[in-house]
Amino acid sequence: MPELPEVETIRLGLKKAIVGKTIAGVEIRVPKLFHGDKTDIIDKKIVDVNRRAKQIIIDVEGDNDLLIHLKMTGQLIFRPKQELGSINQELWEGQTAGGHPSKDWTAVLPNSTTHIIFDFSDGSKLFFNDMRRFGWIKVFNSGELAxxxxxxxGIEPFDKEFTNAELAKIIKSKPRWNIKKVLTDQSLISGIGNIYVDESLYWAEILPTRLAGEISDDEIAKLREAIIKSLEIGLKYGGSSENTYYKIDGTKGQAQEHFQVYAQEGKPCKGCEGVVKKIRLNGRGTHFCPECQK
Ligand SMILES: [Zn+2]
Structure with missing residues (x-):
């Protein structure tokens, strides 16, 4: 599942590609993946591309917007208008895409994993591919969507309102939960999942198994900074492709090369003489340094 840095990386690429274009048609090949009435967005211009947690919001002029969840294997691939007879190499030029990587980046589009196609009035197209079909696109009334x-x-970590006091309130509302469970609960804080929670707890020097009620205010302040830091590292390197995610230009994100503990089990800790350990916690693989984290 992509987390905030991966979805944000896709959003930025998509925004460059489609803002200002007019939706001329929507071809729905698998009806269960498209919810709502497509005629509500046809002949409308794309105003912006936003993100909320791990979901992409395509802001369409008028009363309706599109909400997209890529889930495990969703892809969004934009292609400019193609001239007849162009070869694959040329198809690749000007293409932007993001999501689960597969040969489909360069394969002929549409293909068997293509479920929804947006046609823009200038002849360019946006393809929604999803091998496992867990992803979806919904037409929403803008007000209802918000x-x-x-x-x-829950709150977005990059929100101005995500202060030490706000994080303390969230953590103290679940005193009997381990801290990792609190941080991964999307209804409390949104956009961070298994990868970036493990990384945040490392930077904050807090063991993932600690009870939320036993985390001090000083540790909470350090944790808030650590969450921002781990997400900024993820964004800087274009998200992680460790978790099978590619950047919008089809190249791999490099964030996994900068992880301190996630997927580093058995390797020496980058901050001490210790070795990174992996356990199962809340049903998820959990990585930490037993020396650095208390
Ligand atoms: Zn260490």
Whole structure:
């Protein structure tokens, strides 16, 4: 599952590619993956591309927007208008894409994993591919979408309101949970999952198994900085492809090369003489340094 840095990387590439284009048609090949009435967005211009947690919001002019969740294996691939007879090499030029990597980047589009195709009035196209079909696209009334997302999802770590006091309130609301469980719960804080929570707890020097109620205010302040730091590292290197995610230009994100503990089990800790350990916690692989983290 992509986390905030991966989805944000895709959003930025998509925004460059499609803002200002007009949706001329939507071809729905697998109806269960498209919810809502496509005629609500046809002949409308794309105003912006936003993100909330791990979901992409395509802001369409008028009363409706598109909400996209890529889930495990979703891909969004933009292709400019192609001239007849162009070869694959040329197809690749100007293509932007993001999501689960597969040969489909360069293969002929559409293919058997292509479920929804947006046609723009200038002849360019946006393909939604999903091998496992867990992803989806929904047409939403703009106002309803905003209230639905704020009901379901906790605060974004890059929000101005994500202060030490706000994080303390969240952590203290679940005193009996381990700290990792609190941080990965999307209804409390949104956008961070298994990778970036392990990395954040490393930078904050807090063991993932600690009870939330036993984390001090000083540790909470350090943890807030650590969350921002680990996400900024993820964004800087274009997200992680460790978790099978590619950047929007089809190249691999490099964030995994900068992880301190995630997927580093058995390797020497980068901060001490210790060795990174992996355990199962809340049903998830959990990585930490038993020396650096207390
Ligand atoms: Zn260490």
């Amino acid at each position: 209230s639905k997302l704020s009901e379901e999802l």
